[in-house]
Amino acid sequence: MTALADRPHIMETEHFEEAARILARLEEGARLELIDGKVKSKATPDGDHGRIIQWLLRICMQHRPELFLDPNQGLKAETYRKGRLRPDASLVPCDAFVGQGEWADPDPVLMVVEVTSHDSDTDQRDRVEKPLAYAKTGIPLYLLIDRQECRMVVHSEPDDGRYETVHTVPFGKTLHLPDPVGITLETEQLKDWVN
Numbered sequence: 001m002t003a004l005a006d007r008p009h010i011m012e013t014e015h016f017e018e019a020a021r022i023l024a025r026l027e028e029g030a031r032l033e034l035i036d037g038k039v040k041s042k043a044t045p046d047g048d049h050g051r052i053i054q055w056l057l058r059i060c061m062q063h064r065p066e067l068f069l070d071p072n073q074g075l076k077a078e079t080y081r082k083g084r085l086r087p088d089a090s091l092v093p094c095d096a097f098v099g100q101g102e103w104a105d106p107d108p109v110l111m112v113v114e115v116t117s118h119d120s121d122t123d124q125r126d127r128v129e130k131p132l133a134y135a136k137t138g139i140p141l142y143l144l145i146d147r148q149e150c151r152m153v154v155h156s157e158p159d160d161g162r163y164e165t166v167h168t169v170p171f172g173k174t175l176h177l178p179d180p181v182g183i184t185l186e187t188e189q190l191k192d193w194v195n
Contacts, residue, residue, distance in 0.1 A: 045088070045115070045117070046117070046118070048147070048193040048194070048195055049088070049115050049117060049147075049193075051193050052115050052145055052147075052190065052193050053069075053071050053088060053089055053113070053115065055189060055190075055193075056069060056089065056113060056145075056185075057069040057071070057089070059183060059185060060091060060183065063183045064091075064181070064182075064183060066093065066094060067091055067092065067093060067094065067110070068091070068092060068093075068094045068096075069089045069090070069091050069113070070089060070090050070091075070092060070097060071088065071089045073087075073090055073097050073100075073104050074086045074102050074103045074104065075087065075090065075103065075104055075105075075106045075109065075112070075137070076103045076104065076105060076106060077106065077133050077134075077136070077137045078137075079136045079137055079138070083133055084103050085112075085130070085133055085134070085137075087112040087113060087114060087130075087134075088113050088114050088115050089112070089113040090106075090109045090111070090112050090113070091109070091110045091111040091112075091113070091141075091181060092108050092109050092110060093108055096108035096109070106137045106138070106139055107138075109139050109140075110139075110140055110141065110180045110181055111139070111140065111141035111142070111143055111177065111180075111181050112130075112134050112139050112141070112142050112143070113143045113144075113145065114126045114130055114142070114143070114144050114145070115145045115147065116144070116145070116146050116147045116148055116149075118147075118148075122148070126144055126146075127144065127146075130142065130144075131144075131155050131162075131163060132161065132162065134155070134158070134163075135155070135158040135159075135161055135162045135163045136158075136161045138158055139158065140156065140157075140158065140179075140180055140181075141154060141155065141156050141177060141178070141180075141181055142154070142155040142156075142163065143155075143177065145190065147193070147194045147195075148194075150170055150171045150190075150191070150194055151168055151169060151170045151171060152168070152169055152171070152175050152185070152187055152190075153166060153167070153168045154166070154167050154168075154175065154177060154178070156178050169187065171187050171188070171190040171191045171194070172187060172188045172190075172191060173187060174186055174187070175187055
């Protein structure tokens with residue numbers, strides 16, 4: 001990874017977007033975010049990470065066919081220091097991102113999903129910075145699938161820049177995602193994909 005992605009840098013949004021485009025052309029799989037004014041690199045997902053997203057995508061399609069779990073869309077986080085976030089997936093109405101560019105308006109997003117990676121920054125990024133950023137953006141639910149801790153954490157009820165409610169269940173227990181999602185997840189299978 002280049003020096004740009006190795007260390008956090010303070011950067012303005014317009015410069016970040018250009019730097020992210022250049023790096024994506026230079027390094028296959030490079031995924032950058034702008035969180036709290038700092039450029040962060042996001043680990044390339046491994047096979048278990050991808051399988052967890054597939055698992056959740058299938059459940060969402062079965063229970064909420066009018067919605068789509070998009071694993072590719074970047075989101076603008078204007079209220080969080082003009083950030084640019086790249087969730088592992090965003091649950092939205094099917095056509096929510098049509099006509100938008102690489103960084104979409106987060107207003108139609110019902111839930112964002114992050115799956116922890118095996119990199120040194122996952123604790124700070126996924127457990128500390130992302131809940132703040134997503135809450136300040138007003139996204140109703142943030143689902144963290146924490147492979148290191150073998151648990152799922154659902155953050156809900158964003159208010160005044162933080163989530164009012166945080167509910168944690170270990171893998172193997174049932175987790176109900178509250179409205180506006182309204183899906184119940186049976187999480188036993190996640191134990192197979194923690195590596």
